[in-house]
Structure formats: C-alpha cells, structure tokens
Amino acid sequence: MTGKSGHIKRYLRTSFFLAHMKPIQLVDLKTQYHKIKPEVDEAIMGILEDSAFIGGEHVRLFTRELEAYLGVKHVIPCANGTDALQIALMAIGCKPGDEVLTPSFTYIATCEVIGLLGLVPVFVEVDADTFTLDVQDAISKITSKTKAIVPVHLYGQCADMDAITDLAAEHNLYIIEDTAQAIGAKYKSKHSDKPESAGCIGHIGTTSFFPSKNLGCYGDGGAIMTNDNTLAAKIRMIANHGQSERYYHDIIGVNSRLDNIQAAVLRIKLRRLDEYEASRQSVAQFYDKAFKDINEIETPVSSPSSSHVYHQYTMKLQGIDRTKLQEHLSDLGIPSNIYYPVPAHLQKGYEEYGYVKGDLQLTESLCEKVLSLPIHTELENDQLNHIVNSIKDFIKK
Ligand SMILES: *Cc1c(COP(=O)(O)O)cnc(C)c1O
Numbered sequence: 001m002t003g004k005s006g007h008i009k010r011y012l013r014t015s016f017f018l019a020h021m022k023p024i025q026l027v028d029l030k031t032q033y034h035k036i037k038p039e040v041d042e043a044i045m046g047i048l049e050d051s052a053f054i055g056g057e058h059v060r061l062f063t064r065e066l067e068a069y070l071g072v073k074h075v076i077p078c079a080n081g082t083d084a085l086q087i088a089l090m091a092i093g094c095k096p097g098d099e100v101l102t103p104s105f106t107y108i109a110t111c112e113v114i115g116l117l118g119l120v121p122v123f124v125e126v127d128a129d130t131f132t133l134d135v136q137d138a139i140s141k142i143t144s145k146t147k148a149i150v151p152v153h154l155y156g157q158c159a160d161m162d163a164i165t166d167l168a169a170e171h172n173l174y175i176i177e178d179t180a181q182a183i184g185a186k187y188k189s190k191h192s193d194k195p196e197s198a199g200c201i202g203h204i205g206t207t208s209f210f211p212s213k214n215l216g217c218y219g220d221g222g223a224i225m226t227n228d229n230t231l232a233a234k235i236r237m238i239a240n241h242g243q244s245e246r247y248y249h250d251i252i253g254v255n256s257r258l259d260n261i262q263a264a265v266l267r268i269k270l271r272r273l274d275e276y277e278a279s280r281q282s283v284a285q286f287y288d289k290a291f292k293d294i295n296e297i298e299t300p301v302s303s304p305s306s307s308h309v310y311h312q313y314t315m316k317l318q319g320i321d322r323t324k325l326q327e328h329l330s331d332l333g334i335p336s337n338i339y340y341p342v343p344a345h346l347q348k349g350y351e352e353y354g355y356v357k358g359d360l361q362l363t364e365s366l367c368e369k370v371l372s373l374p375i376h377t378e379l380e381n382d383q384l385n386h387i388v389n390s391i392k393d394f395i396k397k
Pocket of ligand 1: 080208
C-alpha cells in the first residue's frame with residue numbers, strides 16, 4: 001500500500017481495530033482467570049475456610065501431580081524460581097571460588113544466585129538460532145575450578161542437552177537446568193527412546209511459577225526437580241532451614257515454601273497446561289506464517305531435538321530501527337518487549353567478574369536485534385491480524 005489511498009485505508013483499519021478489539025497485552029492473565037474462575041474461587045475459598053495456608057493438602061497433591069506430568073521422581077516446591085536455582089547450587093556442594101558456566105543471554109536470576117553464593121559466573125555465548133547455551137564456547141571455558149553448568153531453556157525450548165550431558169560427564173560437572181521459561185517442553189535425547197521433560201534431564205532442574213510464566217500461579221512460586229534420591233533429600237532439607245527433624249538443623253538452609261493457595265491454583269492450571277502450550281504454539285505459527293517472506297524479520301528457529309512452548313515469541317530484526325518499530329506498535333495499541341536489553345556480563349553489578357564489551361560479541365549483538373511480541377493463551381484472531389498488519393505496514397513504509 002502506497003500513496004494517499006493506502007494511508008487512508010490503513011488509518012480506517014486501525015481505527016476500526018482499536019474501537020472494536022479487546023486491548024492487546026503482553027500477557028492476559030485476567031481473561032485466562034475468568035475461564036477457570038469457578039474452580040479457582042472454590043479452591044481458594046476452601047483454603048480460607050480450612051485456614052491451612054502453609055504446607056496444606058494442595059501443596060502435597062500438586063507436587064505428586066507435577067511429578068507425574070513431568071515423569072520425574074522428585075519435585076520439591078519452593079518460593080520462586082530464583083530460590084530454586086540457589087537451593088540447587090547449594091545442594092551440589094559448591095564452595096566459594098568454584099566456577100559455574102552460564103549463558104550471559106538470560107534473565108539475571110540465573111547469574112545472580114551464582115554470585116550470591118560466592119561462586120564465579122563464567123559467561124558463555126548462546127547459539128545464534130536457538131538462544132540457548134553454545135556448547136563449544138562452554139568447553140573452551142572449562143577450568144579445574146568448574147563445578148557446574150547451568151543451561152537455560154530460554155524462550156521455551158531446550159538447550160542442546162545431549163552435548164551438555166556429554167560435556168558434563170567428561171568433566172565431572174553438575175547440570176542444573178533453568179526451566180523457568182520451558183515447563184512442559186519435551187526433549188528427544190539420543191540416550192533415551194522417549195522424549196524427556198525439560199528440567200528432568202540434568203542432575204537438577206528448576207522452574208518458576210511467577211504469574212506470567214507458562215505455568216503461573218497468583219503470586220510467587222517455584223520448584224526443583226530431580227531423579228536423584230540423595231540430591232532430593234538434600235534439597236528438601238536446604239529448603240526447610242537445613243532441618244533433618246523438627247528443630248534439628250544439620251546444615252545451614254533457607255526458608256523457601258510454596259503456599260497452599262498457590263498450589264491450588266497450580267493444580268487447576270496444570271490440568272490445562274497442554275492446552276495452554278498448544279494455544280501459544282498456534283500463535284507462534286500464525287506469526288511464523290505472516291512473517292515468512294519478510295527479509296527484515298527472522299522468526300524463531302526451532303531446535304530439531306526439542307519442542308517449543310513459546311514462553312516468548314522473539315524475532316531477530318535486521319535493517320529496521322527497533323525503537324521506531326516499538327513506538328509505531330505502541331501507538332497502535334500493541335505492546336512489545338526486549339528480553340534482554342543488556343547481557344549479564346555487561347551489567348553494572350557484575351563488573352567484579354571483569355568482563356568488558358566485546359567479550360561475548362554474539363550475545364551483545366543479539367541483545368540489539370531481539371524483539372518479543374505478545375504471546376499468551378488468550379490472543380484472538382483480530383488481535384493477531386492487527387499485530388502482523390501493523391508490523392508489515394511499518395516495514396513497507
Ligand atoms: C523467571 C525466571 C527466573 C526466576 O524466577 P522467579 O520466580 O521470578 O524468581 C529464573 N530464570 C529465568 C530464565 C526466568 O525466566
């Protein structure tokens with residue numbers, strides 16, 4: 001569309017959409033809640049009546065149900081995804097000064113807990129297509145002090161777990177999978193005939209139930225997964241004040257619990273998780289199809305070994321001004337976001353580890369190219385059409 005009539009058509013279309021359409025949000029938790037409201041309200045009212053707020057029946061049942069869903073021996077619930085990572089690192093017995101490999105292209109929580117425990121984060125590049133840990137770069141950064149590797153299943157698909165498992169076996173490293181963005185994703189390993197759940201492949205997996213995550217509660221929540229009985233016992237103890245039996249504290253632990261109301265909400269949403277993932281996947285397919293012939297947009301690349309549960313739909317832009325595109329979209333009622341504008345190795349709080357601009361060039365360039373579009377379980381077709389048409393209009397201008 002060019003010229004004056006194109007402009008007018010665009011204007012009319014936009015006004016029509018903005019007048020008739022439900023407002024577009026990055027995540028629409030309210031509409032989702034309204035679809036499960038009777039069940040949620042009844043469960044929460046029941047808890048208020050029983051006044052069993054901590055350690056109640058829903059926590060016990062949710063734990064069993066999530067174990068069954070993931071196909072893992074142990075799920076240990078905790079207060080949030082950051083605690084889950086911290087407890088996992090405490091459980092493998094890292095000592096101050098030990099090195100932990102982690103991607104720099106991640107949410108800060110992954111790196112934060114490493115620093116907090118006096119360990120040294122060693123920042124690794126990601127693969128340019130999948131945004132997950134670059135195993136070759138990780139290998140080149142292993143030293144005699146390397147104790148663990150923390151792959152992040154960023155945006156909703158698994159890192160190259162086969163290569164990571166091999167590397168960890170060869171160098172005697174613990175694997176802690178940060179699964180905060182990929183709960184329910186399945187990985188087809190060369191070691192196993194049937195697909196395994198994200199977070200259940202390495203020694204320990206961690207996840208978050210923050211409201212906007214794919215399986216989100218109505219407050220904070222998290223969990224730790226493992227198939228190792230010894231680690232499970234240790235993790236349970238650490239999450240509960242290092243307690244072996246009541247008022248006997250064998251190690252220094254933390255206080256990190258999932259509460260009963262959150263567990264009740266999670267039980268209801270876990271039963272719908274597959275359906276939720278399917279609606280995210282169909283949004284992703286819609287975007288993929290709409291942008292497939294547009295040179296300025298590189299749509300997400302799926303790893304052949306992992307399903308993708310699209311916590312984010314993150315495109316790479318080339319040859320267009322990202323800030324101007326975001327402004328254009330925002331003017332048309334379309335939110336978008338950058339995950340993440342500054343990589344961990346260049347964050348001010350992490351200066352002590354000595355990284356400078358240029359140390360992880362690929363990660364740094366990805367941070368400048370990525371843009372994430374609205375993706376959630378409640379997007380409607382008119383909203384999706386408005387989003388893709390608005391992006392196409394910007395590019396054609
Ligand atoms: C959300 C998130 C976390 C932290 O989870 P919280 O529950 O907010 O503490 C950790 N890692 C990644 C990759 C995340 O996206």
